[in-house]
Amino acid sequence: MDEILLRELTPAVTAVLCRRGADFATAEDAVQEALVEALRVWPDDPPRDPRGWLVTVAWRKFVDVSRAETSRRRRELRVDAEPAPGAGTSADDTLWLYFLCAHPSLTPASAVALTLRAVGGLTTGQIAQAYLVPEATMAQRISRAKRTVAEVRLGRPGDVSTVLRVLYLVFNEGYSGDVDLAAEAIRLTRELAARTDHPEVAGLLALMLLHHARRPARTAADGSLVPLADQDRSRWDTALIAEGVERLQAVLARDRLGEYQAQAAVAALHADARTVEETDWVQVVEWYDELVRLTDNPVVRLNRAVAVGEADGPGAGLAALSGLDPGLPRYRAAQAYLYEQAGDRATAARCYAEAARQATSVPERDHLTRQAARLNVGRGA
Known part of the structure; x- marks a missing residue:
């Protein structure tokens, strides 16, 4: 079967x-x-x-x-x-379903669940297992979503950007149980790419492929997180990288840049480097500048600050970071990294410890806690 x-x-x-x-x-x-x-x-x-x-x-x-x-x-x-x-x-029929499941009247969580059910073909039980919630809870969520869109009639083309945000959310959920949501998001985005010529669909697919290629090296045997700089790059999936780069180059040639294409360009620069030292950080910063121009997203500015620290030194990175809200997700982790690069191990340890307390997942919390402990031991604390 x-x-x-x-x-x-x-x-x-x-x-x-x-x-x-x-x-x-x-x-x-x-x-x-x-x-x-x-x-x-x-x-x-x-x-x-x-x-x-x-x-x-x-x-x-x-x-x-x-x-x-x-x-x-x-x-x-x-x-x-x-x-x-x-x-x-027709392709328009299937596109209609994508747009319906990502309708703006739905919450992001409901849109994701409905997309997995109606477009992805997953059962309610599979979706519940993937999200680690009771099946009855997921059934209620999906039922509410279906009631919300029951009378929706799309008389004009749907919003592709909303569909892409939903697929991006699915991809970022990772995987658990017997359904790999990252792989499922890639499959659904491939389906969408086959039905529409929108450049940002191609950009999102390239981004997913390039990120997914690094997945085998992201965790150690004990399940702990492995930062990008420490990953064994021989474990990266070269076939996915080649496909992602090829798709990215094709869509960039159309000169209709969007945020997913710019994100994919950053991922491609990481994938192209045989070691972290060989990363073209100047180009990474330039692509983050494009992302800032396109989105003015504070999280993008946070990532840009880290890249600036790599390209121009940790002092420049900390200066770029200083203008951002300390309440941003992973702000303290970025700050800790830059302080460590600058040689201020005591401040870096304190920032890692604070970042660990703010972490939203157990693997991330454990990783940041280990970083703080490593620096404290090194200082004899």
Whole structure:
């Protein structure tokens, strides 16, 4: 049974039902039931046309639900009016589903969950396991999201940037359980890239590939974090790096720069360096300057300050950092790193300890705690 194929077919089948008049919530439920049926039937009796099979079964299940509500809703759907099996869908149908699941009326958490369910084809249980929450909690979240978008009709092209933010959120969630959300985000972004020529879609895909390539080296055998400077670069996935760089170069040549392309350019410069010492930090700073121009994001300015410290010395980095809000995520960690580079180990240790107290994950907290302890031991404290 090819579960990846089922996930790839899910948005197209859902879009077909919606195009035929089904409301989104009922269509999505019908498709999920059809997927369960496929998991039961296909191993022994694989269809010649998987998408056509799913469309037919999902439509029948939708009709069954509609018939059960006929007396109350005074609406009747007849099975003999069922469209021919295997009717296809257009790229616009699938794009409509992407835009619907990333609708601005949804919270980011709800948009992510609905995208994984309706576009990604994951079950509620799989999504709940990935987010480490009870299945009932995730079911309520998805149900609320479906109710929110039930009456939404996209009469004009959706906002690609909103869709990309949702996919970026999925990617950043990492993975747990039997669903690798980073890999799932890459798959969904590939699907989106195949359906739209928007340059920022290509930029986000390049960014994901370049970051994902470093994943094998990001953690040690005991699960502890390994900073970029200490990673074994021979463990990086060179095939993903090559694809990411190729996609990035192609989209940069179009001269329609966006924030994901600029982020990918920074990632490509790291991927291109055989050692941290060989990193072209001057170019990294230049790309962060572009990001600041595009977004004026304080987190981007924080990352730029660290890059300035590498390019022009820790004093320059601390000066760039000084104008930012100390309450920014990872501000103290960046400050600690720059103070250590400047030789002020005592201040660096205090900043690492404070950063550890503010950390939002156990691996990050443990890493920062170890950094503080290392400096304190070195000072004889």
